[in-house]
Amino acid sequence: MIVLRHEKGKVSEGNHAGENVIEVLYKTAKKNPAEPIIIIKNKLDASEFIDAIGQNPSERSLISNYNPLNDGLGYVEDSPFINVSNSVKYPTWIKGSNAIYIHSSLVNKISHQLPAGNDLLYWVNSVARLLQSKGVLCYQIPMMHQDERLLTTKLYQFVKQHYKRRWTFFLLACHLIYEKRFPVYAFAKAQFYKRRNLEFDQREQNDLSSFILREKPKEILNYDVIIPTMGRPKYLYDVLNDLSDQTILPVSVIIIEQNENPSSTSQLSYLKDESWPFAIIHNFIHQTGACNARNMAIDLSAAPWVLFFDDDVNVSKDLSNNISNFIKSTHSRAVTFPCLQEGEEEKQKGYFQWAFFGSGCSIVHRDIVNCCKFDPALEHGYGEDVDYGMQIRNSGFDIIYAPEVQIRHLKAPSGGFRSEFKFPWQDDTIQPKPSPHIMYFRKKSYTQQQLLGYKLVLALKLFSNSRNKNPWKFIRKFKKQWESSAKYASRLIQTE
Template identity: 60%
Template sequence: MGRKQYLFDVLTDLSNQEIKPNQVIIVEQNADPESNSELDYIFDDWSFTINHLFTHQTGACNARNISLGKTTADWILLFDDDVRVPVDFMAQLQHTLISTKVKAITVACLQKGEKEAQQTVKQWPYFGSGCSLVHREIVDRCKFDKALEHGYGEDVDFGMQIRRAGYDVIYAPQIQILHLKAPVGGFREKRIFPWSTDNIQPKPSPHIMYFRKKNYSENQLKGYKLVQWFKNYGKLGSFLPWGHNELFNKAWESSKKYANSL
């Protein structure tokens, strides 16, 4: 979305790989109903097939689900449009797959100057929707939850779906790609949600609450609520314990209400 040059650089990096992808699926989005594709270079001679889809419906969840529905390969790389990768990136992935024998790997997606302290692969509780390789078995059973569209947590939720389906997610910090964090394009438009003008803003975000209620046990949710009570102390308008407690409970109940509506 609005990142023509960045995406061209991504395609160039993939084209230069020692082990090349068979197909690259691009879901281009532009909310303007009068708009057309700006990706003229997709008709160039690339070393892989490009499957290009254009839609006026914006949203990462929708776009990823569309693209997953178009895949036929055994392995699917979920990728961002503003990253750069070394020529041996795919070869590193293949080596790690062979050594770990897992079905889902997330790699280190670092910004310029950022260092990764972790040195070895590890089991971890997260998932990166823009820097992960997953097996066909997973995409046949898991989809991005559109209740989280334009919000937060859709990638972590996808990781939870993977685990609930019986698979492990491995973080491979030694495989590193550069995340440019493009200052243009993407999903930067501020969304107006039903709660945006409420006097008492929901805490946490209804999207986060939705994710927690969907994936947490009752005791985990109580523990999360307690942590949030302390983290937000004094930030809601009162430093008095009883005053803060009243404001926090109103914000929490508002979040639960809107989470249910998602």
């Protein structure tokens, strides 16, 4: 492992002292293509950072110390990678420059495409922003805390080079509306920069044997399956038969059957009438709601892994084997796979850090279900799966999307959780916008700038589709709708 120490953008010691640190990084990586490299600020303890990332971090990872970078990014990026926790290892492309881990092989893939420049903070964030979606796993570690921000001119430059041009106009509007400032010089200067892109062959990741992380699996795939169901006995029967054919059988299949009619009886007689190659744990309850059902099933599970399933899916007999191989190769603790409907094809090639979570097509480790529960405040509403994903990240874990491990979603025409649930706001004259469940989740998980950016995006969308083209009347109405949503969202918080 090679250590490059820097101060104010220059190498601070060794044969290259006084030279541009990024240029030296390029030279060093070219001469030592198999070596990991640590770039660390002068006088900081490199061994402390090395201990934190482990002895064998992935060649396809980019790790730094904690640094929030710039709050203004929240206006333009609506993702879970902006509101970074400073207490756990957190998956995000946002980087600090006090301490950076990058492998020489990764540097060599981009050095001929990306000019060195003289701003290490801008360079490392640019690399991470461009490569995260191409399968490079990016993290911050809660150490060597830093508060080095992109200046306003650099912020606009960054937005212009890494997002579509229209987002620079949007950022300017947000600064004017929400911060009462008009950085027109930074905006105008940014327009002269070209958008960046890096050619990076993501298909190379299909050779998972090259992916090595510090944490090695301690057990073979030993898993329970949890399935909430309501009114779909035939579809569930087919799911159980698919699970019976698996190369690696589950230990238990936990079924939470729901029917809100207190005089109803179970429709799943085949659970007892037929023989199954795994244990069946069946609870029949008269309370509806996917959050409650999944939490109940989680509490009944005991295996090291929990597979979240829907009751109307179809899978090949190799699903469990494919999941096992993926976990062993990547050492992931949470994996989501595509759940494709008839006629859909997965276009993504190679795994990457996922901004979402599929509550019917994911597998998670026991360490996660021990500390994460589906939020009952989101019952019968929207966003419980995305919220669960945020809980996973805030607990120090990552979610990896595995496009090669696929499930077929049959989309049953009846049953499930389609029964109408009447919310307190449904009869209001002024209907809340957005849904109070969405407002609740966004206030809980996103930054203030992300919430305000979303507010402006929503207003523009609603105005473009509105029959009322009087902007002043629309603004007055939208303000009332937003306030109504915030009011009901606060009540959801009280019932959490």
